[in-house]
Amino acid sequence: MTIEEAFGAVIRRLRKERDLSQDELSTISSLDRAFISKLECGKQQPTLVTMLELASALSVSVTRMLAETELLLSYNKVKIYKNDLLFKTFEKQWTQAGVKFMNHNSGKSCKETILIVDDEVFLRQFLADLLESEGYNVILAEDGLDAVAKYADNPDHIDLILMDVMMPRKDGVTANKDITALDPHAKILMMSGYNAFNLGDIEKLNFIEKPMFPDMLLANIRNLLDSSNELSLSAE
16 A cells, blocks of 8 residues: 555545545535545645645644554555455455544543553554543653653653554563563553564563554553553454
8 A cells, every 4th residue: 555545545534424525525625526536546646735725625634634644554564464354354444434533532531641652653643642532641752762761760650551562773572571670560552463472472461453443442551551450452
């Protein structure tokens, strides 16, 4: 999947979510209908002006459109070490998820602080936006090395760590062990497109498998925070 194809899929989903035809979106955005059709098919590269016009017409921010595009691209990587059918199943579910995918809000207000560790900027920001919409306080780390340093500086203020596995400088498995050495009671939820069996000998592993939807992620986070004992969590 190319960036153009991912962006086109996002625009197509947002348009259908708002029950707009291509003609209607063309009228609202002042963009040519043929241009929109090519864009949605992944055959047209969007310009900044195009993104601004579409964001206004679809009532979303450019940042949000790009975050969803990056998220879709990230999950597309799953097929590299799994299979294409898995991603196509996820893509279908993602398309059908509609507004719930980017606009989840349970109405709850959580107060804990979560350290998000992921080297992909847009995915990291998407997770931050999701958790902050639930009321969580968020600290961001760009990789395992950054995560260990930030946990060492805030051991009494971080209630849970949400950490990717594959990262530069220091991977999630190594960072998990380093943080656990600092605090054996640290609650860490690992996330990866890899199967949990490929994550080595992490003691008391808490794991959620990508791709996952917001409801699944939030439920795993809540269960781990509310549990007095470490739980072995897995994606459904």
